[in-house]
Amino acid sequence: MRTTATFRIGIAVALVILGQVGWPLQATLYGQDSGSPGSYLGDLTWPEAEVRLREAPLVILPFGAGAKEHGSHLPMNADAVVLEYLCAQAVDSLPVLVAPPILHGWFPAFRGFPGTEVADPEVFQAYVEEVALSLVRHGARRIVFLNTGVSRATGLPISIAAREIRIGTGTPTLVVSWDDIEPTELEAHMEQRAGGHADEVETAIHLFLQPELVHMERAVADYGGRTKDYPGYRPGLFSRDPADPAYSETGLYGDPTLAEIEEGELALRLMTREWLKALRGFAAEPLQRKESR
16 A cells, blocks of 8 residues: 555645544444533433424434445444434534434345345335424434445435425425545546545545455455446446346455545545535525414
């Protein structure tokens, strides 16, 4: 892995510009400092929850796969751990209320690998919608769906659920997916020529968040021979069938061997900046007048 002075100086400068965000490595979705402006629904008693659901400017319903392949070098909990991190940043920064996470979801691109998937997208959509509706029934004023998958994968059924809730109840909804908060400026600090899954970025993030579960000795570069220089959405697939053009022996796309912990810290700071920007902006969106409901 590279250790050039230029690279380390660039990362250091970027971190100084971004300032200190702070990340307690032992934080979980069900515990935070008592001084935090936000809170987790599961930490509250029901009378406290009744008040907080009505008063919180935003209620966050997070989704992140609890067990989905991320190459042979990263743990399958990768999406859920990033979910925990982003929720902790929201709770530490804003008066939000975070609902218990949804850890099982629809991810057909990885169906050939071990994991825990809700294979029917309609079932997953209905599941997400019902959980969100339970929050709305008890007073949630705005719902934010955090999706640590990408917008054109797990984000598709989540976005349909969000739209149905907006139309059916008048409650403002916002879907924030991984690709919404990964800024293009991050590319300047990465050396892989392409990526998208268990790559340099994701691997660096987990070197920072959970280094004890990252097996760098197993990391390999895999660009999969993918080419696409034409418009349109082509659903991705990591096939286990050697006869399939999308066959993947590794289950990754990119070069995780280039990852370094400083990159992971920078990536998380940049993503946190965009995540909090989304929350602050959406919290200012007008609500539907009660008399029109």
